[in-house]
Amino acid sequence: MKYFYYLLVAFAITACGNSSSEKERIVSGNLEKTSDSSDFKYWTWITANPEKSDSAYSEEFKKYKENGIDAVLINTEANAELLSELAPLAVDEGLEVHAWMFTVNRPGDKEAEKHPDWYAVSRDGKSTYDEPPYVDYYKWLCPTREGSRNHILSLVEGLAKVEDVESVHLDYIRYSDIFLPISLLPKYDLEQNEELPRFDFCYCDACVAEFEKKHHKNPRDFDNPAIDMEWKQFRLNKVKAIVDDAYKIAHENGKKLTAAVFPYPEMADHMVRQRWDKWEIDMVLPMIYHNFYDEEIDWIGFATGQGVRDLEGKNTELHTGIYLPEMSGAELEEAINYARENGAKGAAFFDGGAFTDEHFKALRNAKNQK
Numbered sequence: 591m592k593y594f595y596y597l598l599v600a601f602a603i604t605a606c607g608n609s610s611s612e613k614e615r616i617v618s619g620n621l622e623k624t625s626d627s628s629d630f631k632y633w634t635w636i637t638a639n640p641e642k643s644d645s646a647y648s649e650e651f652k653k654y655k656e657n658g659i660d661a662v663l664i665n666t667e668a669n670a671e672l673l674s675e676l677a678p679l680a681v682d683e684g685l686e687v688h689a690w691m692f693t694v695n696r697p698g699d700k701e702a703e704k705h706p707d708w709y710a711v712s713r714d715g716k717s718t719y720d721e722p723p724y725v726d727y728y729k730w731l732c733p734t735r736e737g738s739r740n741h742i743l744s745l746v747e748g749l750a751k752v753e754d755v756e757s758v759h760l761d762y763i764r765y766s767d768i769f770l771p772i773s774l775l776p777k778y779d780l781e782q783n784e785e786l787p788r789f790d791f792c793y794c795d796a797c798v799a800e801f802e803k804k805h806h807k808n809p810r811d812f813d814n815p816a817i818d819m820e821w822k823q824f825r826l827n828k829v830k831a832i833v834d835d836a837y838k839i840a841h842e843n844g845k846k847l848t849a850a851v852f853p854y855p856e857m858a859d860h861m862v863r864q865r866w867d868k869w870e871i872d873m874v875l876p877m878i879y880h881n882f883y884d885e886e887i888d889w890i891g892f893a894t895g896q897g898v899r900d901l902e903g904k905n906t907e908l909h910t911g912i913y914l915p916e917m918s919g920a921e922l923e924e925a926i927n928y929a930r931e932n933g934a935k936g937a938a939f940f941d942g943g944a945f946t947d948e949h950f951k952a953l954r955n956a957k958n959q960k
C-alpha cells in the first residue's frame with residue numbers, strides 16, 4: 591500500500607536534452623561530452639502541513655538549500671492561499687517554488703463531490719465517485735465533461751496567480767492505471783495480462799457520445815477496446831487537451847507548466863494513457879522509480895535517455911525523478927549520474943521527508959562533481 595501511494599503521488603522527473611551546459615571537447619583524439627553541474631537542477635517534492643509553523647518551514651527549506659536543493663514542489667492540495675503563505679518562506683531561503691497539484695485524480699475535492707457525474711466511469715460501469723479502482727483515494731474525474739475540465743483548469747489558474755511561484759506542476763495528469771507497475775501486482779493479488787474492464791476508463795455518457803459522433807462507433811460495443819486505435823487516441827488527446835489549456839493559463843499568468851509523468855512516453859502510453867512527448871509543456875519530471883518496475887539503477891539512465899530523445903526538437907526540458915526510500919547514498923549518487931549522463935537537466939527527489947543524512951551527503955557529492 592505504501593508503495594502504491596508513493597507511486598501515485600510522486601510521478602515526475604524532468605529531464606531535458608540539448609543545451610548550453612553540455613560542452614564538447616576533444617580529449618586524446620576522442621570527442622567527449624561533459625556537463626557543467628551548475629546547470630543541473632535539484633528538486634524535491636513535499637506535501638504541506640497546515641499545522642506546521644512558519645519557523646519550522648523556514649528551517650526545513652534552509653536544510654534543503656544547504657544540502658544542494660534548488661527547487662521545492664509543494665503540494666497544498668491545490669490550496670492557493672496556503673501556497674501563498676509558504677512560497678515566500680521558501681523563496682527567502684533561496685529556493686524556487688513550484689505548485690504541485692493532483693490534476694485528474696481529485697481525492698477529497700469538496701467541489702467535485704457536489705457533481706457525481708464529473709467522475710470517470712469504467713468499462714464495467716462503475717464510477718470512481720463511489721467505486722474507485724484499486725484504492726479509495728482514486729477519485730478520477732472525466733477529462734471530457736465541461737464541468738470537470740473547467741474545475742481542473744480553475745484550480746490551475748488559482749495556483750498560477752500565486753506570487754513567487756515558478757510553475758504549476760501537474761501530477762496525476764493521466765487516466766487511472768490500466769496496468770499497474772509490476773512490483774505492485776502481488777500486493778493487490780492481481781494479474782493484468784490484458785486491459786481489464788474494471789480498470790479501463792472513461793466510458794461515461796459524455797465520452798461515449800463525443801467519440802461516437804466523431805468516429806461513428808460505440809466503445810461500449812467493442813469486443814476488444816484495447817485494439818481500437820481511435821479510442822486509444824481519443825483518450826490520449828483528452829489528457830493532452832487539459833495540459834495544453836493549462837499551459838496557456840500558466841503562461842498568461844507569467845508562470846511555467848511542469849508535470850510529474852510516467853518514466854518514458856511509450857511506457858506512459860501503455861500504462862496510463864499519457865503521451866507526454868506530445869504536450870505543450872515547459873518541463874517534465876518523469877518518475878523513474880526503478881524499484882516499482884523491478885529494474886536496476888542503470889534503468890534510470892535508459893529511461894532518461896529515451897525521454898530526452900523523444901523530446902528532441904521540442905522546448906521541453908526533462909528532469910529525472912528519483913525515489914529515495916530504500917536507496918543508499920552510493921546508489922543515489924549513481925542514479926543522479928545516470929540521469930545527468932543521459933541528458934537530464936536536473937533530478938527531482940521523492941520526497942523531502944525521505945532524505946537521510948547519507949542522501950544529503952550523496953547530493954552534495956554529486957553537485958560538486960565537474
Ligand SMILES: [Zn+2]
Nearest residue numbers: 732792794797
Ligand atoms: Zn467520461
